[in-house]
Amino acid sequence: MPPLAVTAGEPAGIGPELLIRLAATPLAANFIALTDRSLLERAAARCNLAVELIDDDGAPVFERRPGQLRVRHIPLAVPEVPGQPDPANARHVLATLAEAADGCQAGRYAAVVTAPLQKSSINEAGIRFSGHTEFFAERAGAEVVMMLASPELRVALATTHLPLSAVPAAITRDGLGRVLRIVHRELQAKFGLADPRIAVLGLNPHAGEGGHLGREEIDTVIPLLDSLRAEGLHLLGPLPADTAFVPNQRERYDAVLAMYHDQALPVLKSEAFDRTVNLTLGLPFIRTSVDHGTALDLAGTGRGDPSSLIAAARMALTLAERRRAAALGAA
Structure with missing residues (x-):
């Protein structure tokens, strides 16, 4: 080699x-x-x-x-x-x-x-x-996706270094679909996972709570996830970010897709700052x-x-x- x-x-x-x-x-x-x-x-x-x-x-x-x-x-x-x-x-x-x-x-x-x-x-x-x-x-x-990975957790990002005010407009059906397909493909190719399970976080608190806390999940995220499931992708969510990282949830997935930079990375870095690696997928x-x-x-x-x-x-x-x-x- x-x-x-x-x-x-x-x-x-x-x-x-x-x-x-x-x-x-x-x-x-x-x-x-x-x-x-x-x-x-x-x-x-x-x-x-x-x-x-x-x-x-x-x-x-x-x-x-x-x-x-x-x-x-x-x-x-x-x-x-x-x-x-x-x-x-x-x-x-x-x-x-x-x-x-x-x-x-x-x-x-x-x-x-x-x-x-x-x-x-x-x-x-x-x-x-x-x-x-x-x-x-x-x-x-x-076309690439940023992922940070520790021995215990993998987190990919739908958006990276954007002001929080710019994130909702950046969550589009086409963009999110591109990111999820790359993550799915790279989990297969790089990590040897034949059927990777990807947990997708909601953008809003409680994943929008049925539209009462925002409609991005209803209008964009859920229709896209349904479409990708029909293609064979194993997707969970959209999940509320505040409970997605509890131990019994982690057993259900191989990687998480967060909607923005600080939604999931504080969890990862607080647990394994000295063991976390930044990967460029795609x-x-x-x-x-x-x-x-x-x-x-x-x-x-x-x-x-x-x-x-x-x-x-x-x-x-x-x-x-x-x-x-x-x-x-x-x-």
Whole structure:
């Protein structure tokens, strides 16, 4: 299997130090870091870790000594200052993402894992940019869905980073149908679920309570779910969000579709913040990420917790191995 790529994210953020801590684990044998080599050297010094950085030459590597990490050097424009993002490095960050996406589509990498980046710094450089997910979707020409997953719970989002006032208008029959079909297909392909059960949350309190607390469920959600059930999708709901996560409900589904960002993610993150992974569903390649931001206040201290990055790396490797096994089985 080809190696997996991992990006360092915002150079002035916590990402480079988390990547160095990933290098100290056995998982690093499967990864190539896409970033500036000197950035990682400085991060290793801040973390007081001895890491041997090996320039990647494209040749297969079957053995790795502890503390080694392969690097595909993509230079910074200016040296980083921890905690102080510099728009001059925006094109470096985008170059790492482009190499990851193009390399996955060309078969050089089996998956990509991303550390957090600073969107504002890229926009301040005069480059239109709304996030990792949108960048990869545009690069691959794909329709995508954001999912966050822990060992206990998977949550997909019908809408992502929208003001709450804009959410109701964004919940359309066509859009919701597209999202649910992607989630259904990816639960089959990536997680090996032959008949995935998806719980769909209502938009309004008590899922609208028969129209007394809003009509979106009656006018949009319920007719769509009925139509998709006729296509063979196993859908529950719309369920009231305030009871959908109690233990006896969780036994009924494999994943949840939330209508907006903060409807379900607080439940997931409060339970498993250090074990939650961000996945982009719908891409022609595997992409996982941490579930947190750049932690500029911790950058440079060497005290960042790598748990989420390690969880993202582990999930990417598991999904890549599952995809490879399925391809070999089909052959």
